[in-house]
Amino acid sequence: MKNRNIPFGYQYADGVITVNPTEAETVKAICDAYLGGQSLLTISKQLNEQAVEYMPGVTGWNKARLMRILEDRRYLGTDAYPVILDEAVYEAIQSTKTSRNTQKGTDRSTxxxxxxxxxxxxxxxxxxxxxxxxxxxxxxxxxxxxxxxxxxxxxxxxxxxxxxxxxxxxxxxxxxxxxxPADTEIKSDIEILKTENEIGRTLDSVEFDKEALRRKMLRCLSLKYKSIDHTTxxxxxxxxxxxxxxxxxxxxxxxxxxxxxxxxxxxxxxxxxxxxxxxxxxxxxxxxxxxxxxxxxx
Structure with a gap:
């Protein structure tokens, strides 16, 4: 398996270490997902499904790779690396990681x-x-x-x-x-009024198609049901x-x-x-x- 010689999120430009914008956004997204409660396994699966490359032509995200990113202080701007993460986010990640480690063996049936x-x-x-x-x-x-x-x-x-x-x-x-609250009245909209008028005109006619009338009446009832406020x-x-x-x-x-x-x-x-x-x-x-x-x- 290939190895990177520079942390994910960075690149060389004219011999100088600079931020790789696309990878840096992925680093931030990983941190946000982890702080949001997602597991390393879930995050790695999502990255692999989205075909996010760890290196050119290589995906293969796993918990170990993600943990290296979450623990790497170089994202704070140390050792001549540009800043990608701020101190508060990094400390929150370490606190979350420690907290999760202390939950092993917790009885989740309580x-x-x-x-x-x-x-x-x-x-x-x-x-x-x-x-x-x-x-x-x-x-x-x-x-x-x-x-x-x-x-x-x-x-x-x-x-x-x-x-x-x-x-x-x-x-x-x-x-x-x-x-x-008091029972909410049915709110008549354009479609309901239109259907009611069609039914009225049909009933006023001398001869009409009973099956067509039945369909119109069922449609009218359906429209009225959908318009009812179910809060009450x-x-x-x-x-x-x-x-x-x-x-x-x-x-x-x-x-x-x-x-x-x-x-x-x-x-x-x-x-x-x-x-x-x-x-x-x-x-x-x-x-x-x-x-x-x-x-x-x-």
């Missing part, structure tokens, strides 16, 4: 890994990702995925999940607090789920998935739930639910 509802940052509203670090006193911490924000909240799973359960129990105890139905279904539910003694990932649109993790390690109808449920505000956006809950 309830926290069943939580599919997005957890949002209280400062910027971006999604947060959970990291497990067995070296720390509190093993669990949540990172904001927005690099410009960088919020970090340390909260143990055994404190987070019971809070979510407690807030759901507040609504289970009083489902009538769920606000259901979804909210009513959520309320019915809560009415049927018994008070929870343990975390229920399935009920959270059916009723909660987002979870905001506050800086004091408390949480609030944004239900699928936009209402926000907080411990300190359990006498009523607000209808602000998730980012307003901070």
């Amino acid at each position: 309830d926290i890994y069943k939580l599919e509802t997005p957890v949002l940052c209280p400062k910027c509203g971006a999604e947060m990702h959970r990291r497990h670090d067995s070296r720390c006193k509190c093993n669990q911490r949540w990172f904001c995925t927005n690099r410009e924000c960088g919020e970090l909240i340390v909260v143990a799973d055994e404190n987070l999940l019971p809070q979510i359960t407690e807030l759901l129990n507040i609504v289970i105890a009083d489902p009538d607090r769920i606000k259901i 139905y979804t909210i009513k279904k959520m309320k019915a789920d809560l009415e049927k539910a018994s008070p929870l003694s343990d975390f229920s990932a399935s009920l959270v998935a059916r009723t909660v649109k987002a979870i905001t993790l506050n800086t004091d390690r408390s949480v609030c739930l944004t239900l699928i109808n936009g209402q926000i449920i907080r411990k300190e505000n359990e006498d009523h639910a607000s209808s602000h956006n998730p980012t307003d809950a901070a």
Whole structure:
């Protein structure tokens, strides 16, 4: 197998090491994907599928090659190499790499890994990702995925999940607090009006093709069905789920998935739930639910 004599991302120009623009963009894309949570195996597969060349005529991306790129300090502008990555990105990569290494042997059958509802940052509203670090006193911490924000909240799973359960129990105890909008009327558009007029003219005629009329009526019904706002139905279904539910003694990932649109993790390690109808449920505000956006809950 061929070997490069210069790091990926660079090239020689008149005997001087310069940035290879195309390869440098790939380096940055690799870093972004890794920081975004993708595994080295996934990234290497994508690069090979896209036929991204590691060297002229050579692809063959693998985890070892990617790790060399992620660990190479020369991208910071050392040893006469031009800068491709800034220090903050490089340090974030090393921190992520260390964090992932500490998650080996983690039991992924526990309830926290069943939580599919997005957890949002209280400062910027971006999604947060959970990291497990067995070296720390509190093993669990949540990172904001927005690099410009960088919020970090340390909260143990055994404190987070019971809070979510407690807030759901507040609504289970009083489902009538769920606000259901008035049924939305069918919005007549040009196609619906046109079809209705055609049906009317057909019925006014002395003789008409019954099969053709039946097709027009079915089309009209189909158009009207597509124009219905299904929000009300979804909210009513959520309320019915809560009415049927018994008070929870343990975390229920399935009920959270059916009723909660987002979870905001506050800086004091408390949480609030944004239900699928936009209402926000907080411990300190359990006498009523607000209808602000998730980012307003901070």
